[in-house]
Amino acid sequence: MVRFPKPTCEWVLHVSRSRNEQPWCVKTFLDNHTCLTIRKVRLYTVSAIAREVESILGSNPGIPLLALQDHLEKKNQIQLSLQKTFRAKVMALHRIEGDFKAQYSILREYCEELLGSNPGTTVKIHVERECNHASPTRQFRRIYICLGALKEGFKVNGRRILGLDGCFMKGPFPGQVLSAVGIDSNNGIYPVPYLIVEAETKISWEWFLGNLGDDLGLDQQSYFTFISDRQKS
Known part of the structure; x- marks a missing residue:
């Protein structure tokens, strides 16, 4: 039995189905409202919203929050708070991209795959001990990767000049990505x-x-x- 939006309202919708899993059947329906209609639906929870927006965020993870809220309100004809939309977006992105901490925990496995699939690759990880020295875990500090094929190719065909630059990382674990880019014998950009x-x-x-x-x-x-990035040699 569902009454919307107040128990005192005469509007009633009662549906049920038998045990043999037949289609749902409407048993009672009184389409007579004695209250003001509102657009807030409590059953439209954060988890339900997250499941609905997963396909949207999968193709457009950078969609603005206000645009996502407006899309959901127009599609479902409901009223949705910005905070609820934000929580649903975070939950959906967590399902799509995975847990950041879990990704860091498999960093060594990623490095082993690089070393196994790219002979001559150099991978160095710098970690720090926890405050409790007896703890087996370490805190990630920085990582250096130079793929073997790129390294050997630059030694053979690269010109003796490298550009150094960096860019910021966004997310719960910010940092910076540094890189060195050279020029090959065809005047093309060559990452090292x-x-x-x-x-x-x-x-x-x-x-x-x-x-x-x-x-x-x-x-x-x-x-x-x-x-450097400021063109100072």
Whole structure:
């Protein structure tokens, strides 16, 4: 028995079906309202909204929150709060993209796959101990990746110049992505290594360039040019 929106209203809809799973049958229907109609539906929960918007976010995860709210209200002819829409969007994105902490926990497995499928690849992970030194877990700090094929190809055909740049990461675990991009013999862009660091600091840049120098075989006598994002050599 469902009464909408108040128990004192005469509007009644009663449906049921038999045990042999026959289609639903309307037993009672009184289409007579004695109350003001509202558009707030309590049964339209956050989990129900999340299931509905999964297909939308799968193809357009960056859809604005107001646009998503307007779409749901027009489609279902209901009133939906912005906070409820936000919670449903977060839940749907969590189902689509997975848990960030769970992704970090399988980082070593990802590195093992890179090493197994790309011979000569260099992967280095820097972690920190927890406050409790007896704890077996470690806190992720930064990671450096240089694929073997890109490394060997740059040594053979790359020009002795690299551009260094970084970009910010958004999400619950922010950081920065640093990369070194060279030029091949055909004047095309040639990516070499990439890494994720906690921030663009002197320590992170030293760690990056030290690993890059080891991969490319650079020393104090090497003749090489580095250009930063501000074009300062």
